[in-house]
Structures are given as structure tokens and as C-alpha cells.
Amino acid sequence: MPTGFALTVRFSLRDSEAAQQFDALVARTAEGIRTEPGTLVYVVHTPVDEPLVRVFYELYADRDAFQAHEEQAHTRHFLKAREEFLTSTEVAFLHEMEALSKRPGTEGP
Known part of the structure; x- marks a missing residue:
């Protein structure tokens, strides 16, 4: 049975200065997110060769x-x-594929 509620968000940033300011905003916001009991994973990535993109x-x-x-309030x-x-901003809500999930305490690759 699938569990959780997941999404990805792709943010395209104006320029390198905007990227620095956005990253600082994310860092400040993350402080509040860490205290949310129902938020299990909140990760920010920069795609290879796309320095003005952030993927959450x-x-x-x-x-x-x-x-x-x-x-x-922080959100x-x-x-x-x-x-x-x-x-620009692109949001994708995701369906979990149980067969591909690895749960804590399970064996295997």
C-alpha cells in the first residue's frame, strides 16, 4: 500500500544574483521546516549543468x-x-510505486 504524499518542484531563477538570494531564502525557511513532524524529506538539488535551476x-x-x-508562517x-x-515554477505531484520503494529495515540492494 503506498504511503506518504510526495511532489517535486522545479524553480528556474532569473540570474546568478537571484539564485544566491533564493538559496538564502531557502536556508532560512528550512529552519522552520525541520520542526514539522509530518515533513519526512525536504531536499533541494541543483541539476548538473543548470546552475539557475533548483529542484525540490x-x-x-x-x-x-x-x-x-x-x-x-515560514512556508x-x-x-x-x-x-x-x-x-518559472513547475510542480509535479507523485504517485509512489511500491515495488520500487525500500523501507527502513528491509534487506536487498
Whole structure:
């Protein structure tokens, strides 16, 4: 049975200065996210050869945990403040494929 609620978000940034400011905003926001009990994974990546792109991978315990994350003051601030740094945002909500999941305590590669 699939568990959790996951999404990816791809942010394209205006320029290198905007990227630095966006990264600082993310770092400040992460402090609050670390205290959210239903936020299981919140990781930011920069794709190889795309220095002005950030890809977030977010995994929540369930849809309610995601909604609780969206309602936090630090998240609301991030959602508003990020806009000045961006040229585009793409969000993809994900379905878990149980056969590919590895749970803690399981054996195998």
C-alpha cells in the first residue's frame, strides 16, 4: 500500500544574483521546516549543468501533513518572497510505486 504524499518542484531563477538570494531564502525557511513532524524529506538539488535551476523533492506523511506544511508562517513567507527571484515554477505531484520503494529495515540492494 503506498504511503506518504510526495511532489517535486522545479524553480528556474532569473540570474546568478537571484539564485544566491533564493538559496538564502531557502536556508532560512528550512529552519522552520525541520520542526514539522509530518515533513519526512525536504531536499533541494541543483541539476548538473543548470546552475539557475533548483529542484525540490518533498515527502510528507500524508496529504494532511502537506497541508499543515503549506499553512506554516515560514512556508507562507517563502511562497510570497520567492516570486521576485523566479522566471518559472513547475510542480509535479507523485504517485509512489511500491515495488520500487525500500523501507527502513528491509534487506536487498
